Amino acid sequence: MLSPTVFGAGPIAPRVLRGALALLILLFISGCAGRDGREVVERASAPSGWHGERGQASFYADRYHGRRTASGETHDRNALTAAHRSLPFGTRVRVTRLDNGRETVxxxxxxxxxxxxRVIDLSRRAAAELDMLGQGVAEVQLSPE
Structure with missing residues (x-):
């Protein structure tokens, strides 16, 4: 029977084989780990060059509570979070309702x-802070935080 060798340099020690196998298993397991949202990095401000925008805001229906967002987080209607088409995940944005002046970040x-x-979809809590739960949609100004 032939014994395994490293580049033809002789038999591989069983301890080295076990270590290599353990490393491969560890790498495989870590690669299969699911995202739970904790990987999202908090950003302190919007990207340079973005100075805000104006349009309509709406908010998530309750049926989305507990579902995955595009960032991998679970949507929480009680958090101050939102959906935007292009801003990086983790960007903090000030949302000001134009007809009553209320704002939230x-x-x-x-x-x-x-x-x-529509320029932004808000969580239920953010919509409540803007006093827009009754209307469902409101005209807002987005600005960097």
Missing amino acids: VRINDRGPFVRG
Whole structure:
């Protein structure tokens, strides 16, 4: 029977084989780990060159509570989070409702909205802070935080 060798330099020690196998198993297991949202890095400010935008805000229906967002986090209707089409995940944005002046700061953790004219989808808590739960949609100004 032939014994395994490293580049033809002689038999491989069983201890080296066990170590290599353990390392491969560890790498495989870590590569299979699911995302739970904790990997998202908090950002202190919006990307340079983005100075805000104006449009309509809407908020998530309750049926999305507990579902995965595009960032891998679980949507929490009680958190101050939002969806934006292009801002990086973790970006903090000040949202000001134009007709009553109320404002809140949210963290982007999802993609959307996908309705023309809408610039942001807010969590239920953020919508409540803007006093827009009754209307469902409100005109807002987004600005860097």
